[in-house]
Amino acid sequence: MRAYLDHNATTPLRPEAREAMIAAMDVVGNPSSVHAEGRKAKSLLEKARADVASAFGADGADVIFTSSATEAAALAMEGRGFSGSSVEHDAVRAWIENEIPTAADGSVTVDDPAKATLQIANSETGIVQKLPQGLALCDATQAFGKLPIAFNWLGCDMAIVSAHKLGGPKGIGALVVKRGTDVQARLKGGGQEMGRRAGTENIIGAAGFAAAATAAVRDLDAGVWDAVKRLRDLLETTLADAAPDTIFIGKDADRLPNTSCLAVPGWKGETQVMQMDLAGYAISAGSACSSGKVKASAVLTAMGYDATVASSAIRVSLGPENTEEQVLGFANKWLTQLEKYRAKAA
The missing domain is CATH 3.40.640.10 (Type I PLP-dependent aspartate aminotransferase-like (Major domain))
Known part of the structure; x- marks a missing residue:
């Protein structure tokens, strides 16, 4: 599913x-x-x-x-x-x-x-x-x-x-x-x-x-986006606990309630997008209007991140129909792929 x-x-x-x-x-x-x-x-x-x-x-x-x-x-x-x-x-x-x-x-x-x-x-x-x-x-x-x-x-x-x-x-x-x-x-x-x-x-x-x-x-x-924010926070907490070196862009800033932009330096964003797609999860490596362009994020570059981080970021953006099961399922698949990336890079 x-x-x-x-x-x-x-x-x-x-x-x-x-x-x-x-x-x-x-x-x-x-x-x-x-x-x-x-x-x-x-x-x-x-x-x-x-x-x-x-x-x-x-x-x-x-x-x-x-x-x-x-x-x-x-x-x-x-x-x-x-x-x-x-x-x-x-x-x-x-x-x-x-x-x-x-x-x-x-x-x-x-x-x-x-x-x-x-x-x-x-x-x-x-x-x-x-x-x-x-x-x-x-x-x-x-x-x-x-x-x-x-x-x-x-x-x-x-x-x-x-x-x-x-x-x-x-x-x-x-x-x-x-x-x-x-x-x-x-x-x-x-x-x-x-x-x-x-x-x-x-x-x-x-x-x-x-x-x-x-x-x-x-x-x-009606507070629908408050519930979405709780899911976003659950995702970030789950990933941070298992992979504490993960960078969460704007974590301490005022953000949209549904958006998580994260990076593991060196693990290419487009690679993650393809791996997660095969696992059954649709995410992106930046603005949809820039999809297909293998390059560092101009947004992250403007914020001062180096090319390695800027090209390793992915975006997970949730909606009201998403569930805790889906978020935790994504986290599990992403962490599994992270382990494989680290084993290959070692």
Whole structure:
């Protein structure tokens, strides 16, 4: 029986999202059409927009639906001369023009928030940042649904979010924008998305996104992620007791409740991923967008870890459906492979 322990890469589709998407498939009209069918599609789209805004605590802000968080980052950042750090996601780093140093604990201090972008939580380490007020852009992709946050009190002008990180479908994200913030369209054509993103809207994806976001916030309020944190802590304690030289990245920092980034120097991360996959456990060796690239983690390198540690790290990211049996089963298999690695290296 396989266990999926890679929730920061993508999450299983929530039943609520699936049901909402199936219902939306029967809505025929184009949201830009003025006839009854078009108005019905428009109504569905705007309800989804309002529901995402409500779940994210962004009442009064504009929610611009995009194809992904990557597109949302490009829409927010292109041509603006943003500053940012090396621990940002690659989709954000691609647009950074001025680099901000990263401290050894993974924290980033922003001197000019009005021209900077900063993630709330890192996808590889789970480390949570303290956002300054007046930040131009925050990446909430990993935090939305796992941490109690609200756009209206984050104090930023724009935020990036993604559906498939909280139980929604792949292929849809959003840029959340404070009213009055200038955003220039990258995709030009029709006047969709308040003139900021041309193209017929993905109402099926939007419906799934809205349903998933609403359910995610409900689960957060119910304490679901407290239970996940207990599993994460159990995993780390079990591994540390049996292999005390294991490095747990960000262990003493404020982290996402589900994320454990660990390394045994010299034991390649990609090797561990393959071994655990064969054993029935899905994990990763960094951001999913960097999978297949055999190189040291840019995030860990920016934090000051040497190439040996940065290329030996793996990420285990849990979800609400994971069990103690799965976590302890993974720990047992991982420790078995560690013994084999050490015997071979001796």
